[in-house]
Every structure is written in C-alpha cells, then in structure tokens.
Amino acid sequence: MTNPSDYSSPRADPPAGSNEGYWRKNLTYLGILLSIWFAVSYGAGILFVEQLNSFHLPGTGFPLGFWFAQQGSIYVFVALIFVYVYLMNRLDREYGVDEGAE
Amino acid sequence: MTVLSWTFVMVGLSFTLYIGIAIWSRASSTSEFYVAGAGVSPLANGMATAADWMSAASFISMAGIISFGGYDGSVYLMGWTGGYVLLALLLAPYLRRFGAYTVPDFVGDRYYSQAARIVAVVCAIFVSFTYVAGQMQGVGIVFSRFLEVPINVGVLIGMGIVFFYAVLGGMKGITYTQVAQYCVLIFAYLVPAIFLSLLITGNAIPQLGFGGVDQASGTFLLDNLNDLHRDLGFAAYTSGTKSTIDIFFITAALMVGTAGLPHVIIRFYTVPKVKDARISVGFALVFIALLYTAAPAVAVFARTNLLNTVSEQPYSEMPEWFSTWESTGLISFDDHNGDGLIQYVGPEARDASGAPIENELSINRDIIVLANPEIANLPNWVIGLVAAGGLAAALSTAAGLLLVISAAVSHDLLKRSFMPEITERGELIAARVSAGLAVVVAGYFGINPPGFVAEVVAFAFGLAAASFFPAIIMGIFSKRMNREGAVLGMITGITFTAAYIVYFKFIDPSANTAEYWWFGVSPEGIGTVGMILNFAVATSVSYFTPPPPPHIPDLVERIRVPKGAGEAHEVSA
Numbered sequence: 249m250t251n252p253s254d255y256s257s258p259r260a261d262p263p264a265g266s267n268e269g270y271w272r273k274n275l276t277y278l279g280i281l282l283s284i285w286f287a288v289s290y291g292a293g294i295l296f297v298e299q300l301n302s303f304h305l306p307g308t309g310f311p312l313g314f315w316f317a318q319q320g321s322i323y324v325f326v327a328l329i330f331v332y333v334y335l336m337n338r339l340d341r342e343y344g345v346d347e348g349a350e
Numbered sequence: 351m352t353v354l355s356w357t358f359v360m361v362g363l364s365f366t367l368y369i370g371i372a373i374w375s376r377a378s379s380t381s382e383f384y385v386a387g388a389g390v391s392p393l394a395n396g397m398a399t400a401a402d403w404m405s406a407a408s409f410i411s412m413a414g415i416i417s418f419g420g421y422d423g424s425v426y427l428m429g430w431t432g433g434y435v436l437l438a439l440l441l442a443p444y445l446r447r448f449g450a451y452t453v454p455d456f457v458g459d460r461y462y463s464q465a466a467r468i469v470a471v472v473c474a475i476f477v478s479f480t481y482v483a484g485q486m487q488g489v490g491i492v493f494s495r496f497l498e499v500p501i502n503v504g505v506l507i508g509m510g511i512v513f514f515y516a517v518l519g520g521m522k523g524i525t526y527t528q529v530a531q532y533c534v535l536i537f538a539y540l541v542p543a544i545f546l547s548l549l550i551t552g553n554a555i556p557q558l559g560f561g562g563v564d565q566a567s568g569t570f571l572l573d574n575l576n577d578l579h580r581d582l583g584f585a586a587y588t589s590g591t592k593s594t595i596d597i598f599f600i601t602a603a604l605m606v607g608t609a610g611l612p613h614v615i616i617r618f619y620t621v622p623k624v625k626d627a628r629i630s631v632g633f634a635l636v637f638i639a640l641l642y643t644a645a646p647a648v649a650v651f652a653r654t655n656l657l658n659t660v661s662e663q664p665y666s667e668m669p670e671w672f673s674t675w676e677s678t679g680l681i682s683f684d685d686h687n688g689d690g691l692i693q694y695v696g697p698e699a700r701d702a703s704g705a706p707i708e709n710e711l712s713i714n715r716d717i718i719v720l721a722n723p724e725i726a727n728l729p730n731w732v733i734g735l736v737a738a739g740g741l742a743a744a745l746s747t748a749a750g751l752l753l754v755i756s757a758a759v760s761h762d763l764l765k766r767s768f769m770p771e772i773t774e775r776g777e778l779i780a781a782r783v784s785a786g787l788a789v790v791v792a793g794y795f796g797i798n799p800p801g802f803v804a805e806v807v808a809f810a811f812g813l814a815a816a817s818f819f820p821a822i823i824m825g826i827f828s829k830r831m832n833r834e835g836a837v838l839g840m841i842t843g844i845t846f847t848a849a850y851i852v853y854f855k856f857i858d859p860s861a862n863t864a865e866y867w868w869f870g871v872s873p874e875g876i877g878t879v880g881m882i883l884n885f886a887v888a889t890s891v892s893y894f895t896p897p898p899p900p901h902i903p904d905l906v907e908r909i910r911v912p913k914g915a916g917e918a919h920e921v922s923a
Binding site: 267270271274278281282285289290293294295297298301305308309310311314315317318319321322323325326328329330332333336337340343344345346347 | 416421423424427428431432434435438439440443557558561562563570571572573588589594597598601602605623624625628629631632635636639642643646907910911912913
C-alpha cells in the first residue's frame with residue numbers, strides 16, 4: 249500500500265516511505281513544543297496557579313500564576329509558533345521537500 | 351465636535367473604506383470566491399484571520415467579563431489564543447497541503463464518505479449561524495447606543511454593508527476588507543487602553559502598566575484591587591471563584607474549539623504555500639495577542655476606576671456617564687437601605703455587626719469597554735473610534751461566517767453531493783445566492799434574537815471541539831483511521847456534548863450548578879469530554895472495522911510533506 253505507482257495523481261510527488269525520517273522529526277518537535285504549550289497554560293496558569301501566586305514577577309505587582317494565566321502563556325504561544333516555523337522550514341530544506349522560493 | 355458627530359465621522363469613514371475595497375476586489379471565479387485564489391500574502395492573511403476571529407464578543411464583552419471575573423476570565427485569554435498553537439502545529443499546514451475549499455471537503459475526501467461530509471456540513475452550518483446571529487446583534491447594539499438609531503435600522507445597515515462585500519467579493523473581498531477592519535479595531539482598542547494606563551499608572555504600555563504602581567495610592571495596582579475586593583466582599587481579583595477542574599476543562603474546550611472552527615480553518619486555505627500557512631498562523635496570533643494581552647489590563651483599570659467612582663458615593667453626585675448608561679438599562683441602582691449612597695458589594699460583604707450587606711448596583715459587563723472612554727474622561731473622538739472599532743469587529747467576523755455557510759451550501763451540498771454536474775458559473779451564482787440568503791437569515795436573528803445567543807456560544811465551541819477537531823487530527827496523524835471510526839466518533843462527540851448542554855441550559859437550567867455537573871465540569875467545558883469520547887470511540891471502532899482503501903494511506907502520506915501544495919483545487923480521490 250505504499251507503492252506509489254498504484255496511484256497516479258498530479259500531486260503524487262515524493263515517493264512514499266522516503267519521508268519517514270522527516271515525519272518522525274516533525275513528531276519530535278510537536279511533542280516538545282506541545283509540552284511547553286501545556287506547561288505554561290494548564291500547568292503554570294491553572295494547576296499550579298496558587299503555588300505560583302505566592303511569588304511575584306520580579307519588580308512588578310503581578311502574582312506569578314496570575315501573570316502566566318493572563319499574559320505569559322500568550323507570549324509563549326506566539327514564540328512557540330515562530331520556533332515551529334523556523335524548525336520546520338529548516339527540516340523541509342534538509343529533506344528537500346520545501347516548496348522553493350518562487 | 352460632539353460625541354455624536356465624531357461617531358458619525360469615524361463610522362462613516364470606515365464604512366466608505368470597506369465599500370471601496372469591496373469594489374476593488376471582486377471575485378470572478380469559484381476559487382477566488384472560496385479561497386481568494388490562494389494568493390493572499392501570509393502577513394495579510396494573519397491580519398484578516400485576526401479580524402475574522404475577534405468578534406463583537408472579543409471587542410465589546412471580553413474585557414468586561416475579565417473585569418468582573420478576575421482570574422476566572424483567564425479561560426478566555428488562554429483558550430482563545432492557545433488554540434492557535436494547535437492550529438499552527440497540528441492542522442493548518444496539512445490542510446493547506448491537502449488544498450481543498452472547505453472543512454467538509456477534507457472530512458468527506460479523507461474518510462471517502464458522503465455521510466461524513468454531510469455530518470461535517472451540518473456542524474459547519476450550525477456553528478456558523480450560532481455565531482453570526484451574535485455578530486448582527488452586536489452591530490445593532492453599537493448602532494443604537496452610539497448613533498442613536500433604532501437597533502433594527504442598525505442591523506439593516508450592517509446587513510447592507512456585509513451583503514455588499516461578501517456577496518460581491520467572496521473570500522477575496524472579505525480578506526482585504528478584514529485587513530482594513532483589523533487596523534480599525536486594534537487602533538480603537540489600544541488608544542483608550544494606552545490613555546487609561548497613562549492616567550492610572552503613568553506607563554504607556556498597558557500590558558506592563560497593570561502590573562505597576564497605582565499613582566494615586568502608591569501601591570501596586572493589583573494589590574490595591576485585591577484589597578478593595580476583600581473590603582467589599584468580592585473574591586480576590588487575582589484568584590477568582592471557579593474550581594480548578596472547571597477552569598481546566600473550559601480552557602481546553604475553548605482552545606480545541608478555536609482550532610476546530612471552520613471559519614478560522616478556511617483562512618489558511620487562502621495562502622499560496624504550506625510554509626505560508628504555518629507562518630500566517632504565527633502572524634495571526636501576534637495580531638490577536640495585541641488585543642488579548644491588553645484586555646486584562648483594561649479590565650483592571652476599569653475595575654479600579656469603577657469601584658473608586660461608585661462605592662459608598664452619593665447617588666446624586668454620580669458623573670454624567672452614569673445617568674447616560676442608566677437610561678440604556680445597562681446600569682441600574684436600587685437604594686435598598688435608603689441612605690442615598692451606592693453600596694456595590696459582593697456576596698461576602700458584612701457590616702460591622704456581621705449582618706450581610708445588600709448589593710444595590712447592577713452593571714452590564716459590556717459597559718467596561720463601551721463606557722470606558724467616558725468614565726476616564728477621554729476626548730470625544732476616542733468614543734467615536736470605539737464605536738467604529740466595535741462595528742469592525744462584528745462585521746469582519748460576520749462576513750467570514752457567512753462565507754462558510756455559503757460555501758457549505760454551494761460547494762459541499764450542491765457541487766460535491768447533490769449536483770456534481772453544476773458548472774463553474776452555476777456554482778459561483780449558487781455561492782452568491784446562498785451568501786445573500788445567509789445575510790438575510792443572520793439579519794433576521796439579529797433583529798429578533800432567539801434569546802439564547804449567549805447560551806448557544808458554548809454550543810459552537812463545544813461542537814467544534816467534539817466533532818471537527820478529532821476527525822481532522824486523526825485524518826492527518828493516523829493512516830489507519832477509517833470511515834466507520836470517524837463518523838461514529840463525530841456522532842458520539844456531538845450527541846454527548848449537545849445533550850449535556852441542552853439539558854443544563856434548556857431542559858433543567860435550575861440544576862446548572864457545580865453540584866449536579868459531572869465531575870464538576872460546566873456545560874462550557876463539556877466539549878473537552880466530548881472530544882475525548884470522540885477519540886476513544888473512533889479508535890476502538892476503527893480497530894474492529896476494515897482499514898481504509900489503499901489510496902487513503904497514500905493521500906495521508908502526501909499531505910504530511912509540503913512539496914507541491916500548488917493552488918487550492920478539487921481533489922479527485
């Protein structure tokens with residue numbers, strides 16, 4: 249079922265199977281980034297919010313857990329997406345599957 | 351100039367801009383109508399997505415909800431932004447690679463099943479109509495409060511504008527109008543926020559200001575607010591009242607629901623390449639975060655301002671805005687103890703002898719954003735700007751939703767299900783007619799709100815979380831997932847979620863308290879459980895039923911790598 253010649257389509261480009269390494273690395277990135285995603289929102293912002301609230305973000309009036317729930321998690325979300333974009337663009341080039349710059 | 355003339359100027363200018371863009375960017379093919387010819391730059395798409403996503407609820411109500419709920423409001427902040435991480439990492443690039451026009455397109459083709467397609471179409475239409483009715487209502491409210499026209503006239507004007515650019519321009523017209531609407535709405539949101547932050551904390555950046563020192567008292571603003579809350583018998587602002595498990599499940603339902611909402615997903619079909627889809631989710635979240643990180647700051651400033659202005663003050667000495675908003679019914683005061691002072695207190699308030707104090711003031715949460723400029727004595731043009739911003743938020747979201755409805759009818763139902771021989775021209779006409787009809791239906795619900803708009807928002811997210819999200823994720827990340835598993839999974843997820851919400855919201859609303867909820871999960875958060883059930887049922891059913899036909903694993907293999915995304919087009923499976 250992975251034989252590409254069984255299936256002809258204008259979109260059937262790289263032969264199936266050759267991209268296993270690409271996919272496995274992608275899944276590794278996903279695992280790491282989504283763990284951070286979970287840790288800053290569900291972890292720091294919800295499950296451990298009370299413990300963290302006994303600390304303050306240095307120099308400000310923000311209780312730490314509250315800050316993660318209403319500010320910090322959002323900043324981390326933005327950063328995660330751009331890190332993923334960077335990692336995947338690099339991976340695309342490494343495996344020769346990027347779409348070129350035209 | 352008066353507030354009213356400034357409002358007319360601001361709203362008039364912004365509407366002229368939208369109409370101009372609509373004329374400039376008419377759609378001439380189905381590809382342009384559905385996905386703007388897949389030629390939108392990632393930056394423009396990010397802005398359009400942000401406007402598409404941020405609705406009347408985000409602009410008008412969210413800061414108010416946070417202001418009254420304190421920490422509890424965090425569910426919306428995290429839920430409505432964290433979903434974009436899921437979109438960028440798990441959905442957008444693969445759906446772009448697949449290259450269809452609609453979400454039911456993907457579900458129907460990946461699961462080689464008309465039944466799956468129809469289930470998806472029904473969900474898409476239901477979710478979108480739920481949402482669009484709320485937007486039209488928002489348009490009516492802004493018009494009636496700021497421009498002093500009746501709500502119905504306001505809705506009709508809004509319908510006219512949306513009709514013009516959605517029917518004429520399709521996705522292409524909508525996209526470029528949304529870019530303009532984003533600029534209007536973010537400017538309108540941040541200007542008062544910056545003014546307030548400067549006034550109260552002396553810091554021009556609201557996101558930092560609300561962690562800073564209150565210039566009046568010299569203590570940290572948040573400590574100050576917590577003290578005020580404690581004195582007045584409210585729960586501490588930075589702690590809230592909801593249980594941890596409920597916060598967890600609501601946040602998850604909102605995040606997953608966001609990632610599964612069809613009008614958000616289709617925006618990523620409009621960019622040229624897979625890597626554009628990835629980065630445009632990033633841009634979208636940056637633009638959304640500008641408003642979402644400012645909202646909790648606005649909430650704190652407004653709460654502090656409000657408590658200082660009204661608490662224990664004589665009713666006769668209230669400023670002008672108080673009576674203005676009293677006449678709209680958004681503030682009401684009832685002097686229970688007849689002392690002429692306003693007691694605005696929480697459920698735990700006690701007097702010196704330990705007897706409970708009665709609350710005398712009720713305040714609608716929408717006031718926080720709408721009346722903020724007046725409460726803080728900001729210039730008149732800022733008030734006009736807020737009106738234009740509220741309209742931009744409502745109209746941009748309404749247009750995106752109408753497009754989903756129109757594509758669901760003309761593309762998924764006609765072209766892909768019942769009239770496969772329809773011509774390109776016929777499909778384009780059908781798309782325009784159904785967009786037009788959808789505007790009319792949405793306008794009807796805006797004028798005659800079904801009375802449960804607020805309740806059904808939980809539905810929209812719950813259903814998107816329990817249906818689309820698992821079906822799409824398994825379609826990409828599992829080659830073994832088959833038609834039987836996906837369809838039964840979606841049906842289980844939807845039925846369970848809908849039944850739970852309908853029971854607590856409509857059949858027995860009096861039982862809608864934590865003691866009757868399953869595991870303490872409120873109807874707002876039940877979509878998370880529906881999603882888990884969907885995954886579980888789909889996985890077990892697919893294990894006992896035949897694997898998908900051989901072309902499906904090949905299809906999955908191909909959408910996992912970006913090369914050759916090409917333009918959006920039909921997939922002949």
